[in-house]
Amino acid sequence: MEAAWLDPQATLTATVPQGEYTRTFGRIHAVAADAAGRPAHGKAAGMAGSAGTAAASGVAGGSGAGVGVPALNLVAGMHAYRDALLRELTAICDSGQYILGERVARFEAALADYCGARHALGVSSGTDALLLAMMTLGIGPGDEVIVPTFTFFASGGCVARLGAKPVFCDIDESTFNIDVARIEPLITPRTRAIMPVHLYGQLADMPGVRAVAKRHSLRIIEDAAQAIGARLAASDRRGAGAFGDLNCLSFYPTKNLGAIGDAGMLLTDDDALFERARLLRTHGESPKYYHHMIGGNFRIDALQAAILHVKLPHLEDWTARRREVAARYRTLFAQAELPAGAVRLPVERCGSHVYHQFVLRVERRDALLRHLAERKIGCGVYYPVPLHVQKCFAYLGGKLGDCPVAERIASEVLALPMYPELTEVQQQAVVAAIAEFFRE
């Protein structure tokens, strides 16, 4: 029999419907920003001011009538770079160079430097970066890649798309990342690579993964989609995107460094792998119309590269603010004096967490989700179903009980609103709504 949480309705009906997010979103924006994305006068805190207060009073009154707190706000910080972005847009329109070109090369160089990798290759999405990484290593039918079962679909999906077998590994309970101690028993003569994922912005145990990979001569494909800027030590030059043989970033708009469409990056220190990936990015051709291998169209638009290049210098500041938001949640939860064990806060264990998400563990997660949805507090569940029990992977024979930690965590995780512009008043509203749930 299937567990209740494998039914999409179980969690989805408990989540704020998409339309609701959009509406909440719209109202918050109207308060927080003018048409140019600048904070409305006197309201930098004003999301803060009106929206936050309304949310707080809605929560306090238990009426659910407050404006709420959106899970995301992609335009709140735009005033910091909007003029530069519009200048780039105009220049690109006038240039006629819309795909690849010098703006892409400039961003690739800046990003390689930021991550501490030797080469960076701009691609069409994080998913395509993963696919291209595996194509570059020649992974295909008969090969196996070890992937954490608790991750976004693309991590495992890309392995299967190439005809290889994703071998799903359970996770560490405290970090939600691949449990290094469980990797070795999964290794077979067919294993080609390990794919650590830095979930929610916290690094996987990369020294541990590297040690296992070295012992068994395996490649590492790093899925760093959620963790740009995370470093093992603050002073390290190398960070997420520079730990494996081939390393993948996503610039999906909600990511800590987000484009205004799809974009991604493949990074490596290896000259030969870089050259191969570069050819595969454009159908394996060099020169034009002479094809050395069968690649794909994995090109990045000049527009996305230019936007990301404009945003990159702000990333350290945004990350610092995300960390401040996380610290404030911790203080507010401590002050809320919830019943012992009611919520478990994220554990920082591996280097500097960049808080792509701030994720709680809550035993009565779906009931709390419903409670927060009624109060228009935007929360998310990333991810309700681990990959080993996804329907599309049934052919691999995975079943409930194979990865017990991930199965439990999938039923407990709850991501709270998290973005650099989130105000203290909004956070108070979020925590007050959660405290109210545990008082009921």
Ligand SMILES: Cc1ncc(COP(=O)(O)O)c(C=O)c1O
């Ligand atoms: C862990 C992880 N891997 C891969 C991806 C795929 O990135 P994209 O959405 O840019 O294709 C994402 C982003 O959604 C992700 O979070």
